[in-house]
Amino acid sequence: CRSIVASNVAKNYGDILALGPVNVKIDEGEFVSVLGPSGCGKSTLMLIIAGLLEPTVGFVEVNGKLLESPMTDVGVVFQDHLLLEFRTAIQNVLLQQEVRGLDRKVSVQRAKELFKTLGLTGAEERYPRQLSGGMQQRVSIARALVHDPAVLLMDEPFGALDIISRTQMRHDLERLWMESRKSVVFITHSIEEAIGLSDRIIVMSNSPGRIVEEIRIDLPRPRP
Ligand code: ADP
Numbered sequence: 330c331r332s333i334v335a336s337n338v339a340k341n342y343g344d345i346l347a348l349g350p351v352n353v354k355i356d357e358g359e360f361v362s363v364l365g366p367s368g369c370g371k372s373t374l375m376l377i378i379a380g381l382l383e384p385t386v387g388f389v390e391v392n393g394k395l396l397e398s399p400m401t402d403v404g405v406v407f408q409d410h411l412l413l414e415f416r417t418a419i420q421n422v423l424l425q426q427e428v429r430g431l432d433r434k435v436s437v438q439r440a441k442e443l444f445k446t447l448g449l450t451g452a453e454e455r456y457p458r459q460l461s462g463g464m465q466q467r468v469s470i471a472r473a474l475v476h477d478p479a480v481l482l483m484d485e486p487f488g489a490l491d492i493i494s495r496t497q498m499r500h501d502l503e504r505l506w507m508e509s510r511k512s513v514v515f516i517t518h519s520i521e522e523a524i525g526l527s528d529r530i531i532v533m534s535n536s537p538g539r540i541v542e543e544i545r546i547d548l549p550r551p552r553p
Pocket residue numbers: 342345346347348365366367368369370371372373374538
């Protein structure tokens with residue numbers, strides 16, 4: 330069974346103790362939300378889990394193996410969509426294929442499917458500035474998923490969206506997750522989103538960043 334375990338991870342930025350130590354376990358296919366005030370270390374924790382940031386102490390294991398470099402089987406979405414302005418939507422998504430050296434045909438096929446699932450049909454050849462904020466964020470989700478990673482990490486993905494796009498995105502994310510059953514770590518400020526989407530909520534608090542509570546949610550939804 331695929332699992333991610335962060336054991337006693339802590340992070341200092343110079344003198345600032347940004348996080349921990351904390352223990353986190355993400356099971357295969359689990360949707361975990363991380364809720365907490367600004368600056369409590371949510372992003373730091375996510376970057377450590379992805380192997381993109383080295384913890385000051387502690388370690389991360391994926392399937393029981395020590396994670397020593399960035400996780401490859403992962404997709405990441407940030408609050409800022411970070412799309413390249415001079416590339417069309419589909420070119421932005423296919424950046425993954427280029428960087429990872431994946432098969433072009435398979436990636437194009439998968440990108441097209443994702444555009445359909447994410448309500449982006451017709452947006453393929455548009456440039457980011459020609460798309461609404463919600464559409465831009467959908468493109469960045471497609472980019473995070475085009476290589477079919479087992480794990481999806483999202484840091485306030487809807488943070489910059491208006492309430493209507495936000496609600497829509499939440500439903501679409503839920504549908505997407507139901508179809509794919511990836512392991513998800515979802516950072517949010519929204520209690521409603523966390524409750525509506527998650528199997529489990531990790532609640533964090535400030536100074537220093539720590540986990541104060543874990544809440545398991547039993548949502549009435551179909552299981553495979
Ligand atoms: P959150 O995602 O919950 O807002 P962060 O993980 O971004 O929290 O930050 C936790 C703490 O670490 C904050 O006090 C933040 O200012 C600090 N911090 C984050 N990244 C850096 C960095 N690269 N250098 C210095 N301090 C940082």
